[in-house]
Amino acid sequence: MKYLLLFLSLTATFGVVLAQNSFPAVTTETIHGETVNVPGAFEGSFVLIGVGTGKKAEDDLKTWQVPIYNKFIAKTGLMDGLYDVKVCFLPLFTGAMKMAKNQVVQKLQENNEKLVLDHVYVYSGEREPFIDFGIEDKKQPYFYLLNPKGEIVWKGVGAFKQSYFDRMEEILSQ
Template sequence: MNKTFLSLLFLCLLYSPMLEAKKIKKLQIGDRFPKMEGELLSSKKITLPNHCEGKVTLLIAAFKRGTQDQIDSWTRPILFEFSQEEEFRFIEIPMISNFYSWISNYINNGMRNGIISSMHKNVMTYYGSLDEYFNYFGVEDRKLCYLFLLNKKGEICYMNKGESSSNEIKTLIHDIRILLEE
């Protein structure tokens, strides 16, 4: 009995550092955006942040359908300011549970029909586990959108969530301009 207990204790001690290493930390300024695979509504499969390298990129992830007004509060002024800038990229990411992957074509086609075709290259659907991204993004409220500004190396330079304010937009525009000059 003692041998069994000691063996079990040894295995627990051996594997506990491995379990701890899998803990996902909340993203911080300066971190590289985590790997995420998805498909643009233009039907191109991409991997983030690789798809963004060489461009200043604004990513906005949303876990609920009702966040579009929040997303638009960021994107309208930013796209007005930078849509003609070749070194700038914007991607909206609907984060959809893997549970719905069996109807992904139906969901994606519905989004394609509701979004003007020129914006299809700016919407990437993600189907998969959401838990690690809840941890990465520090999600406390799934009803908020989560915004990340990446430099040309895919590193996070600015983060925010929810609806924008005029001061936050001014800060974001300023930060994008600085990154575009680098």
Template sequence: MVINSKIFIYSLDKTTYMKTSLLLAYLTFTLNVFAQESNTIGSIFPDMEAEDLSDNTYMLPDDVKGKYSIIGLAYNKKSADKIPEWIVPVYQKFIAEPQGLQIGYDVNVHFVYMFSGMTIALKDVAKAKMASEMDEVLKPHTLFETGNLKSYQKILDMMDRKDTPYFFILDPEGKILWATRGTCKESKINKLASYIDEGM
């Protein structure tokens, strides 16, 4: 039986309509919350070779083992353009020297810019631009990667949204404790911190 949704909705009395609307809003919110959870949680972060602004090779997760780590990945211009909105909150919370009653965190933090296909030719240009314009305190936290992007997209559950950065919190052994994507929010920063606080 085919139901005309407009006739169905308008045939409901006001109370039932409101209840239905609230239920749909709740389900939408719930689905959005679940959508933030990643299938990678509980797995080991995949081997990733990157380089810093001085062309030194960096191996993830091996070179970050021993401490909790926050890894941010951006693999196209749109997602890279959104990394800066994460940098200040992440820097203030996890990198800057603590002030007052603020808790100090001893964690690895890396923002990784990924290049593939035709964009690999732009990597050196991007590196040179960042090296000349970036604040010195952020340079040690910036990496560049040119590996098999499709493989990382699949392994790290980064297929759904290509216009947003992805962030992962790793335990000292390189296991992914939590992952998120999209706009930086205070709740996400606090969630990252909560996993570190639990292990301190």
């Protein structure tokens, strides 16, 4: 009986650790209305996923746009061409915010650069997959770097910091 309890305890703990290493699989929509499964659509590549959880996170989220665009989309830096990283900006529309989705998408189209828009995947649905994953604070954005197997290899929260990119470069260079 002791061994059974120990086994069940270890199995449950191992399952929690594995669950936290995988980004929640969700169905999203591009700005153009195409359905995309995130993170499954990026399997086989590194992907940086930025999750916007609420209006209050918008300012911090914007601090990431230019650095991410320059490094992973336009690849303007000397060594940036070495990194094959897909980019996914993922605004969440849950609860009462689901009704504002279309207005926000229209605002994104009016205010953002066309090149960044191609990397926006809108989620409209239940909040539970993200709460269970640890995304709770609507005042800040969350960023995750997933390896080609879909495992989380780096996490950042809040406004952009150069140290975040330094750590990502270390991971990508291995």
